[in-house]
Amino acid sequence: MAIKSPTPAFALIDCNSFYASCERVFRPDLSHTPIVVLSNNDGCVIARSADAKPHIKMGEPYYQIRDKLRQHGIVPFSSNYALYGDMSQRVMSVIESMVPALEVYSIDEAFAELTGMTEPLEPLGRRIRAQVLRSTGIPVGVGIAGTKTLAKLANHGAKKWQAQLGGVLDVRAPHRREKLLKACDVSEVWGIGRKMTAHLAGMDIRTAWQLSQADPWMLRKHFSVVIEKTARELAGTPCLELDEPDVPKQEICCSRMFGQRLLTLPPIKEAVATYMMRASEKLRAQQSLCKKIQVSIRTGMFNPEEAKYANGVVIDLPYPTDDVRLLTKMAVDALDQLFRPGFRYSKAEVLLLNLCQRGEYTGDLFAESQPAEATKVMTVLDQINQRWGRGTLRAASVPTNPEWGMRREMMSRSYTTRLDQLWTVGRI
Known part of the structure; x- marks a missing residue:
């Protein structure tokens, strides 16, 4: 006799107004205050709390809406990606502990495989929602359905009609699915x-x-x-x-706009060293080695009154490596041939190319390879930074508070990733 396979079931768990919710976790005084989060260099709105959406459109430039924000009592925040990334990992860890399999779809949402689970799924969705809120302070919506596309739409319905549904919607029943689709x-x-x-x-x-x-x-x-x-x-x-x-990425890029135009070479070298530090962290995190790097710099391209210049160079490395010291030296030295005086530089980029996993490449008998000591040093570097926070140990060419850094005048503290900025509770 044929065994009937379990009916497929998926859940889409999505954080509500994630960036704004992260800010509210550590600012409970803003629990009923509308919030917007701005892009790099405080450029434009990239996230809004639900109570800010009726007044502010996504993508509006900050300099154009300052008066409107004050008028409606909306609090702006500079983007704090270290905080958002850490809070995302915490949310996903909680969800992963409660479901058989999880696909992290983006920083604020994930699909869960629920096929074959014996317990009722709608109560499970409510338990997930309650546990995430209790453990992280982040509110989520849960959509449950027989397909991923339906689960995504059910999640939309769970948020749209949250007052009636309590943030969880299960549309596996045909009549519920039909009602949702028609709405x-x-x-x-x-x-x-x-x-x-x-x-x-x-x-x-x-x-x-x-x-x-x-x-x-x-x-x-x-x-x-x-x-x-x-x-x-x-x-x-x-x-x-x-x-x-x-699967491991085949290219890794780190690129940022400077907080101000740069006219001289030394601060550009600092920026490239900083970007290479971050790119090499990503490289080692996926246990890859790099065979080539590309370094490029450019001026602003949209101001008709500014002279324009852009240039880049690809550099072959002496051997596949993940050693930030070698990568930084090669990248910074390349700037000497790229830099041209007289221009106002706005952006630099480092790109790691020809990535391979350890053991996947075969050099000739006499080819140079990364020294074992370098691998040990990089391991210790990452262990220290993972334990004590990113940037605790870094290359000497990487400054802590550079003048060219992104403008983030309204950034919240790094409550979860820096010991010196931990959340403190004082007496009233």
Whole structure:
């Protein structure tokens, strides 16, 4: 007798207004105050709390909305990516401990595999939501369905009707799925952008329900297999599985705009050394070695009154390496041939190329290789920085508070990643 396989079940757990929620965890006095978070150099709005959304649009330049923020009592924060990344890891660790398998989709959301779990799934979703809030202070929404696309849409519904649903929506039952699909515009479906929404509207497909009922083969013929799979998933047929853990990257880039225009070479060298420090951390984290690097610098490209210049160079390394000392020296030395006086430089970039895992490359018999001592030094470097915080041990050419650093005048403290900025509680 054939054994019936378990019915597929997925959950999409998504943090509510994640960047703003991270700020509120350590500022409970702002729990009922609207918040926006700004991009690098305090450029434009990249995140908004729910109560800020009616007043501020995503992407609005900060310099244009300062008066509006004051008018509505909205508090702006500079982006604090170290805090957000650490809080994300904490959230994902809590979720991972409660589900059989997890696919971290982005910094603030993850798909969970729930197929075959014996306990009722909606109460499980509520337990996940409560445990994440209790352990991290971050509110999340949970959407549960038989496919990943439906789970994503269910999560959208869980947030949209949070007052009625309590932040959890299970649409595995056909009548619940139909009700959700009829209530959602097709533009709210995962992967359906503006152009596709317009194309589908031309075919009189305006709701998620209409898309789920459309002929999949017709959709494939007119659009792509991706839209076909989306429609099948909305109809309840699983086409997407949990992704495997990411394979090691083949390139690693670190690029930043300077907080101010730079006219001389020494601060640019400091910036490149700083970026190489971060890139090499990522390189060692995925246990790769680098065979080539590319270094480039440029001026601002949009001010018609500024002279424009951009240049870069690719450098072959003497052997595959993850040694930040060698990588930094080669990158910084390359700036001597790239720099041209008389320009106002706005950005530098380092790119690690031709990456390979240890043991994957074969040099000739007499080829030089990274010394064992260098590998030991890098191991100790990473262990110290992991224990005591990034930048505790660093190259001498990397400054702590450079004048050229990103403008982040409203950045919160690094509450979870720096010992000298731990959250403190005093007596009233």
